[in-house]
Amino acid sequence: MQELTVRLEMVYKQVRSAVSEPGSARVIDVGSDHGYLALRCLDTSLVSSAVCTEIHKAPAKRSETALILAGYKERSEVFVTDGLNGVPLMEGDIVVIAGMGGLNIIDIVTRALKDNGSEVMKKVTFVLQPQKSNDAVRKFLAETGFTYQDESVCCDRDIFYNCMRVTYKGDSYSLTDEEACYGPVLLERYNEGDKEVIAYFAHLDEIFEIRQRSNHVVKSALEARKKNEGK
Numbered sequence: 001m002q003e004l005t006v007r008l009e010m011v012y013k014q015v016r017s018a019v020s021e022p023g024s025a026r027v028i029d030v031g032s033d034h035g036y037l038a039l040r041c042l043d044t045s046l047v048s049s050a051v052c053t054e055i056h057k058a059p060a061k062r063s064e065t066a067l068i069l070a071g072y073k074e075r076s077e078v079f080v081t082d083g084l085n086g087v088p089l090m091e092g093d094i095v096v097i098a099g100m101g102g103l104n105i106i107d108i109v110t111r112a113l114k115d116n117g118s119e120v121m122k123k124v125t126f127v128l129q130p131q132k133s134n135d136a137v138r139k140f141l142a143e144t145g146f147t148y149q150d151e152s153v154c155c156d157r158d159i160f161y162n163c164m165r166v167t168y169k170g171d172s173y174s175l176t177d178e179e180a181c182y183g184p185v186l187l188e189r190y191n192e193g194d195k196e197v198i199a200y201f202a203h204l205d206e207i208f209e210i211r212q213r214s215n216h217v218v219k220s221a222l223e224a225r226k227k228n229e230g231k
């Protein structure tokens, strides 16, 4: 079975939670690189098939070769394309966009919504793991009308990562700066005493303390956090 890093294991667990009936859904891994996530999903019979997309030819070839060598030629497709271009979404799909910048993720999801329309989008689950710009991603998701199924965090080789599982509903709402920077689901987990989230927030507080000097959203989020924490 395909081994995963702690970060990708977290992403895989969000995919697993999105699957209602094992072996029925299709996973689409946007920016698949080595194809590890698709391989794990197929190895565990979590999905019926996997689609990998890659903007660059070399990683696309890596994904394709790995999937063929593992015996999944018939159950997988690899496309050299930008985001989800040329890959029409279907009901029940689970789209993963992991290990990319938040602005890139926003761009890919915006185009997917335009290309597929809101009715199809409502039947697809998105698993998003931004490497940065979480506040922008969360504000975009709220304004566009995505709701949270879950958000998780992990620490992989001393680096914290988070992963959101969201679905499109089409009803726009707004987030406070605190919710955008810390995550509405993670704020709830923090208040419930989740140890991993407490450690993650301590890390965020440290980096936000510096970033607030040049970023008014972070400044306002940090101030709200301190007020809510009674600091």
Ligand SMILES: C[S@@+](CC[C@H](N)C(=O)[O-])C[C@H]1O[C@@H](n2cnc3c(N)ncnc32)[C@H](O)[C@@H]1O
Binding pocket: 008, 030, 031, 032, 033, 034, 053, 054, 055, 056, 059, 081, 082, 083, 084, 097, 098, 099, 100, 104, 108
């Ligand atoms: C850092 S890797 C992450 C790989 C894997 N998703 C993971 O989480 O480990 C990012 C990959 O996304 C690809 N990529 C970046 N932008 C893309 C886009 N717009 N469409 C498809 N692939 C993209 C890159 O070529 C690279 O292989």
